[in-house]
Amino acid sequence: MEALLILGGVIGFVVAWIWLVFGSLRLGSRALLLAVLLPLVTPFLRDSAFARLPRILLLASLLCVGGGLWLLQQHQPEHFARLLSGQWHQQVPAGELQGTLMGQPFAPDNVYWRGDQLVFAETAGERVRRSLVVRFDGATRLLQGTAIDLLPGDDGPWPQMVLQWYTGALASPGLRRVASDYSLSLSLAPQGRDSADMVVHLHLPAEHRTRLTGRVTLAERPSWLGRSLTSTQRPAPPPEPAAPTPPPAGWQEVSLLAVLDEPEHFVGQRLRLVTIAGREYEGVLKAVTSERRLVLALPQGANQVDFQFHPVDIALIEVRPRI
Template identity: 30%
Template structure:
């Protein structure tokens, strides 16, 4: 609708300007040639207002649907409006290829769905459209476990037994929080994904929700299986993610202690600034060790350990691993979210600080992130990490919370 209003307004404005030029030629060829140059058109209007004002009124009439269409576009797709107003579509030069090969047909909540981000991490398949804090539209499929190798899964509406949970969310125009629905049954799902080196899955994706949700998606997707990015076959340390920081730390220790048996516990650092102080405990040949390291980020080298002067390890031949046969995801004990009562959280908030948490409100909205505590007003504060560097926090009143789930560590 917004596109039709914008196009209609532009056509009316152009028709008004063309009419003005025609009227100017009726007054004389010099006036007509002058009006072909927009800066001189006001001169003709001033000299022949009574004769030319009808063309101006037609052009002004086109401004009404143009402004309304731009306002509607800004309310639900600000990035697209910014690209239009900045005239990026007029600039010459090569167009950057999309990071992932995603070709989906269909709609989400009755609107076209064109995700730019896709991943399958910790058993959650996510397709996300929009770069803002809240996705414009998003599909999440919570599998019983993170698959290893290929993934093939078929679910029908009448199937019984454990099934993935499907979450669909969308940000309505003018809304502060996205609307969301969760379905544990009644949908159709087909996944046929095969691994591609180094950290991607690619294949067919089909999802059909019940009619009232107006969501049907079908096509081909490509997604990441971790939050590492590669450049020329090497890990790109300029990408901000917890997986990048863990890779940099492990690589540093392996080069500092070559040939030693290294055991590094699971670390979850977040790139919240250009410099990070990291107290690191690890095991070396079975003996506990401790180092205080400093991670820094530069535009050219990305994340590095300050003072790192250790040489690179010689490349090792890697044994080829046959591709795993496609297997349906099987549930694993202890890898599912656990319910948590609001009363227990309020009684012992310090016990759950820095734990992954998913909170559902009475209106069906879902907030997921890391629990950081209760604010002075007793609200539940959740920290949500952005795709790139940075974070955002939001708080929820206890009265609007309907369910709380602890995410697996």
Template identity: 30%
Template sequence: MDSLLIVAGLLLILSGLFWLVASAFATSLLWGCGSLLPPLPLLFILRHWRRARSAVMLMGLGCIPLVVGFTMLAGHDPDRLAAILSLRWLEPEPKAAGGLEIRLGGEFNGKPFAPDLGELIDGALVLREGDDSFARRDLRIRLPAHDGGELRVDVLPEDHGTLPEIELDWLLPDQDQPESRRIVDGYTLHLDLRPVPPNRLRGDFHLVLPPAFRTSLSGEVELYTDRLRYRDGRVDTRHNTEETIAWLVTDYLQRSTRQRDLVLEPLPALDLDGEQLQLEVLARVGGVLRRFDVALRRSELQGWHVQGDQAPALPRPSEEELRRTAPVPTTVVRGEPRPLDRRIGFSLERLLTSPSRYQGVRVHVVTERGRSAEGRFDGLNPEGRLVIQHSLGGQGEASFILRPSEVAQIQLLEP
């Protein structure tokens, strides 16, 4: 009802303005042209009130439903009213890639490659072209765990040992599932990336795969180091992702407990299509596990925010804390050996691809329904389901059997 009143009021006001301009042109060409330039219409109204009064009365009549509509809107949805009055809806939508500067020459599987997205998260460097559920083309490089500092990687075709793993995926026009190729050696790779605040890496990228793969790329890339998005140097809470929710909850709990040493446990599966979230979260504060209830709400103007948040900002960290958390450059030169940690680049996809590699490792799984299971991974059964063995403390073992489609989160608990 409020929307109809607002629209009706605007139509009456616009009709009155059109009538006023028509009356000005009927008076003279000079007055007509002048009525198109504010504030000359006011002068026309004062000088020719008899001609203009009908149009002015129509505009005044339109103000009545307009004011009533806005009053009703303010009563039941003030956030929407604030978003309308802020004129933020006139701003163009941001690009999906967030304005990343990726300039690559060469070819991917024999064709030019223009990535829309670049990221280096959890040891996986991804350059992706396309934003559908399956990217049109996807280049993935498994790298050592990166802590936010500089990253330098140099690999030559004659190098052997523990090298970064290259994956190529592309989707053909007549296929529903992408083609995939994996390369473990015999390639040339050079990365020289430097951090760009707040959450990007930028630098040189050079990759040449064996001739059979018809892939050679060289130039400059810019990569996200997490899935947060920033606006004017601050986290954009309108970016509707689980990472945004986790950052909001962590920031709120750090300020409310006055503790920087706070680590949030994985969140349950979230429904981000609604306007409110009521969460019961676990966090380690100073190494002690504690439970918190957090209520969040989303609005068009503010995005996601914690309801009732009045916690003050934390003081600036000391120089000792800054030195302790300073990132250290990560370097891999000519296949130089490094400790093998299976948590690097771990994902459900990798587990399904190489189940024998993770046999016997402790895992923690959260299902789509919010249930969790923890135990040792015992491989895949003949139907392709995950088998997790959980010890009952001297009373035998319980087996959790899960379909991959049921798994919302999976975490490796040991190297």
């Protein structure tokens, strides 16, 4: 609303100014200079020869611009401050968390785990301006390993998304909950003793106008990550004779969404896929099709066969880094 008022006021001012200048051509050079250089003075000149309609349009345009700026200051004070300082576009360093929340720019500067809840908060001083909370309380089975991937259509349970935003001092805060049917990819990599690097890709359905992507370093890693790492570091019991051969050393679990969004980093590398049905495939990734299917080249004797895998059929994906 405020953008429409400001834009409409500017356009109306330009139209009224041109109208006033052309109307003053027959009034002499003095009136013409006044209309060109000081058009804002003409509405306040009594008994002048200037046309009345363009002067009224000038005043109405100024009121529209002033009303739009007042609404902008009330609803989006950070944008109003950047407008006054000349910084019209806020530059966010590449790779940092950024996105939108209910159509508003969202750049969380405080990210942390609160028990089984992941909190993304954008603050202004001590006040939380916008926040997004991923609640895993009802989906704790996902808190295993170092990667979490969800696509629309996957079986539940799903973490609940809680969105909160504030549009100004005169408006009530907004609150929305999203239960399922979104895309979420989290990948955590422990760093040092307590911290961890986390890569986030989040896309909510279109009606929520919310997305978030980027990388962030957590000052304190979640408690469940420590438990899952400890459990994976325990020595495995000797395999039974009928047990399948353990995977070769060097495999690293990766995010499915990362492979789909940035295939150029994985094409030509050896991948190991485990499907929902429990079948394992190992081969070289050839491409990701326009339908977002993974094309894997598998050796068959002296020949090579290409298999295509749909994302919803993939339960686990691992990569062997190039040496």
